[in-house]
Amino acid sequence: MRQIEENKMMLLAPTRSLEITKMQIKAGADEVYLGLSNKKYATFSFNGRFKEMDSVSAQVKDEEELKKIVEVCHNNGVKVNYAANVHHIAPELEDEYLEYVKKGVSAGVDYLIISNIGLVKLVRKANIDLPIVMGAFALIPNVEHVRMLRDIGVKRVVLPHAVKLEELRDFCKIDGIEVEVFGFIGGGNNCGRCMLLHSPNKKEIAAGCRAGYTVESSDGKKFEQELFLDAAADCALCNIPDLINIGVDVIKIIGRESAMPSFTSKVVNLFRKAIDGSYEGKDIEDIKEKFSREEEMWNINWKPRFCEKGRCKFKSTKITNSYI
């Protein structure tokens, strides 16, 4: 069983099945997050992802498997975040949403991820008292927003993809609430107020922030621009020591809908080594270099890396320099 030290930065990994959960635990996750599928809707779900992305399920298939996942996690000292983070729902679906939340509670999950203030209040009114993580779709750009959420009993906030390192210092000074940031794979726009959605049923409509566009200026000049709206900064690996020093509580790896879960667990493992190494005073560059040397498949599958692509989350790049 993994022994978690008090106040140590936690590593949060995605999962959607028992098998992937075991991979993430082995890779060194402190917590996992997941959503539960449903049979009623074709693509819609209550957990911030459509049921499938590019024909890959994004969710745990049923309650039985969910219970097994929770059991395995708890046996290994790993906590389970249950995604109930739909952007918003119609009033007619509130009872069904609460049933969905209760399935997670009954399976024994540790946290609820919710992304809409009304739904936080709805869950509390239903006397569900699990700790609430306010998800990225809530789009929390400043400290005062965090204070508002703390007032309504939120335990942890997931900050936007484009938060800056200097800003994190202010967020981490707030008492009584934990701060979670994205570590690997970003969102190009303000997730939560971005409707360039990835279609679950048409492969040709992927996330609009990574689509290709013809761009036309007012004087009629045209530019063919692959990735014109791609403002996603993807990787925080090299800044893990900074995040630890600032006091970030949780770092999240994205990818519960990933077609390559073994790749995702490899990323989790790299971040595990970087976090542990940082606490031991090791240099991140050395950790990266050793990991690349030891993990042959990693080397083959992941080139060019975000380092070469200039997709660092907290460093000066073409993307981060375009932040307002």
Next chain:
Amino acid sequence: MKIELKVPYLNRINELIGLPVDTIIVGHETCPNHIDSVEDYIKAFEKLESAGYEIKFQVPFTYQEHFSKMFNLVAELIKAKEGMNLIVNDFGILYALRSNNLLDKCRIIVGSGLSYNYDLCPWFDHIAEVENKEVNNYLRTHNFNSQTNIEHMKEFGVEEIEVSIFEGLESSFSNFKSNGFELNGVLDLAIVSTSRACHIARLFGHQDQIGNNCKEICSTPLKITTTHYWDMANSDSKLISKELQESIPQMHVHGNIICMHYNVDVKSTIFDYLDRVILDIRRYSLEEIKKRTIELKGA
């Protein structure tokens, strides 16, 4: 029906005098670098008010780096003009207004930075087509259409909500109206997405100008047409079929905002729920604004 006009550029104020609209909205939804000084706004307010216009100020969606500057500006404006109409685009500004006892010194309007619905997705019809009619209706609700969200907005003194005008929002509008909110429908220009990054500055390599008198960078929009999709599994861009391309509305980029143009029949009954209609100078020429206003007032 009152007509409001969004004008994010103070340097265009003089052109507006004489337009047949009732209200001028200044400020910006998403970019603090678009915001001018308190003195400039007060001068603009005086000029516009003496010409008979009501004024609203929208404070942008604000990342922490800009928060003190934006909040102090709002506090100064409220001090200079108690009772002013303030459009908020993030909950942090709203919370700070309450913490500083300023909520009852202004009229709070929720702006397009906070208010949205799935129909703002340019290809939402494609996404929703696999669900049945009942689910489709539910999916087209507004993000604040629930009793708990309505209670939250009332707790913070919200009186008006800016909304897009989609037929699928009728039950949301009905619920808002029965709870006492006034609705301001943004006509013809919908905010699809917002970003921290200025896409135009990045495209043209003007990153070093951001925050340094950079308003000109995004003063003329870029028109974008979707041509390729990102194939996540293969990490590659692939061409979208012509047929699908044609079904996706053209979009426009204004700095860190991506908009789509949409057209609504002004005789639709959905307008019965609206207290005001908002036109946007980023969509129209002055002549078009005059024409649209006359059309709306006659509808």
